[in-house]
Amino acid sequence: MIGLASPLPVLTGCDFLKGADAISGTYTGVAQDRGHLLREPSAERPPDITHRVHTVIAGGGIAGLAAARALRLRGHDDFALLELEDAPGGNSRGTQVMGIACPQGAHYLPLPGDDAREVQDLLEELGLRRRVAGRWQYDERHLCHSPQERLFFNGQWQDGLLPVQGVGADTLAQYRRFAALVADAQRRAHYAIPVLRSQFAPDQLAQDAITFKAWLDQKGFTDARLRWYLDYACRDDFGAGLGAVSAWAGLHYFASRHGFQAPGDGDDGPHDAVLTWAEGNGWLSARLAAPLGERLHTGRVVRRIAPEREGVAVDAIDVASGRTERWLARQSIVALPLHVAARVVQPAPEALRQLAVGVRSAPWVVANLRLRAPLQDRPGAAPSWDNVIYGGAGLGYVDAMHQSLRPVPGPTVLTWYRALGDAPDARAALLNAPWSAWRDAALAELAAAHPDLVRKTLRIDVTRYGHAMAVPAPGVLSQIDRWRKLVARNQLLKSEHLVAAQFADAPRLAFAHSDWAGYSVFEEAFTLGHAAGLALA
Known part of the structure; x- marks a missing residue:
């Protein structure tokens, strides 16, 4: 059993884990040490190299990628996007485990409503939706195939996730x-x-x-x-x-x-209905990143963003070379989590500092289990895309090969999710736990429904997110309302459809991240990034 009091597994009577030590795997996907460089005081020394560009985007998650797209749509190509990890996309990246594509984080996009019209426009651009005879139609190849979801409840599978x-x-x-x-x-x-x-x-x-x-x-x-x-x-x-x-x-x-x-x-x-792919929302982030070419700079740790007399200076570490870079720009889009933005923007606007203190983030674990063959199943509903265990501390798993049109089941990857926003000291435990602890946690939860899981699992790769997503705790909406009114009162720059996050005491900066919405979903990140890109274009 995995209790909410601790983020780490407490396993008893674990005969079903016999043979787990033969499963290979590792931690992958997030370079924790890079983010922790921000904790170290930055030495005042001349940069090793200086670049000049019109706009710098700090952060290559969905918000940063959306901002880059908005700049491109307005004909602005003189920009650079700096991303901490080796691949852009943030929580919406995909990966492969032994040749099978799978998500490393977010794994679907609900069909957007009319409030998310920027996302609707993106889906049209990507050919995922089009108007036929006056009605919108989505490409069925990308809609989640049936059966979509099931729940393991009272010893058997049922359709849907609400216990019935x-x-x-x-x-x-x-x-x-x-x-x-x-x-x-x-x-x-x-x-x-x-x-x-x-x-x-x-x-x-x-x-x-x-x-x-x-x-x-x-x-x-x-x-x-x-x-x-x-x-x-x-x-x-x-x-x-x-x-x-x-x-x-x-x-x-x-x-x-x-x-x-x-x-x-x-x-x-x-x-x-939802849109999904074998690699999850990595399908979307890859297509947003593809047009950037040499304007995308990965492996960059942004340590300082400061206004200059005629623009903005952005200091970053190139992880590969160890060199310190200075990017001199007319303006910058800060597509970073609030707690990072408040640290690196110098001086940070007061409203930014207040929001950063008020929004806390939840750690997450994502484990990709590579299977050699289909699993034995319990009675009830058929294998689905989303499969949840009633009472489990995790969030169940999605099947990476569910969208495949193969006639018979075969090898696949199951992506298991565990949110840790309720657990005390979860972030420290997450970083200090051995990989085997999360291997056993995933196997222990899913083996209740699949007793042959251990012997059919070849490899488990685990991705740890120390600050995966903002938690909309009490008071967060009120904070966002106060910021919204501040922007309106100061009549700051606006996009065509939405107020961009800007402040009178930092006019050359626009902020874009799902944290500004108080919680993390694709639509929030994309819309805020799009607004920031239009505001500075």
Whole structure:
């Protein structure tokens, strides 16, 4: 069993792990030591080399890649993008394990609504959606194939992730009552993705003041199955559970998209469709990065961003050579997490410092299990793209080969996720734990549904994210509202559709990262990056 009190596995009676020591693997994907260079005081010395460019983008996650695309669309090609890791994409990178592509982080994109029109435009550009006879159609090759998701519950698999097999009338009644409250919330206020297109209505700000757990307690939602599902949803999207995220975040999960359907009360059809690929959202990040060419500079640790008399100076370490680079630019887009931006921007705007203190991030573990052959399955629903274990500390797994059109199952990669935003001292434990601890954690959770997992697993590669995503804890929405009003009051630069994150005391900087939305999803990062790129183009 893996308890929430500790991020590390506490395993007892582990005969099913016999043979696990023969499985190879390693930590991969994130160079922790590079990020930790920011903790060291920067020595004042002349740079080894100086570059001149019109715009520097610091950070090559989805926000930075979106900003680069926006600059290109406006005809601005004189820019450089500096990325810490050896490949861009941030949490949306893909990889391969023994020849099979798989995600290293985010693994799907819900079909965007009209609030996320910048994302809709991107999907049109990539050929993923087009208008046919007056209606939008998505390329079915990229939509998640059926069956989409299943839950291992009461010893067998069931369709869908909401526990329904054998639950009683009281449980179903609470499902229906929660569905009604979500529908009422949707009627009373607009819950938008991206968040900055929400109403910030009094109801929403009141929900932001308390935890989702406290809100459920107030409303009398006591059913264990419902609370497990809602906790799972929060850990999946926000990196932490009911007791950590705000009631606004818990409701936003449903109210901003497809609502909540109680069994038998709604059509669970196309509105739940998602786009996915073997390498997850790495498919998207690779296509955003491809046009950059020599303007993309990976293995760069940005240590200082400071205004100059006629522009901005960005200092970075080239990891490969060890040289210190200075990039002199007219302007810079800071596509870095808030806690990093507040450290490297000198001096940091007061609003940036306040937001950085108020937003905490959740560590994550992603393990890719390379299988030699299909797994033995328990009774019930057929193997799906997303497969979740009821009561598991992790978030289940996705099957990298689910989109394949092969006629019979074969070797594949299962990508297992574990959010650690609830665990005390999780970040330190994450960095100090041996690789074998996460190997055993993944195997222990999934072996309940697949008893032959160990003997069919060849390799497990583990990716650790110390600061994977912002957690929308109580108060975060109110902080974003205050920043939004500050921008409007100062009449700072705006994009065509959305206010860009800029401040009067840093006019040559625009900020772009999903942290500014209070939680991490592709639509938030992309829209904010696009806005920053247009504001400075």
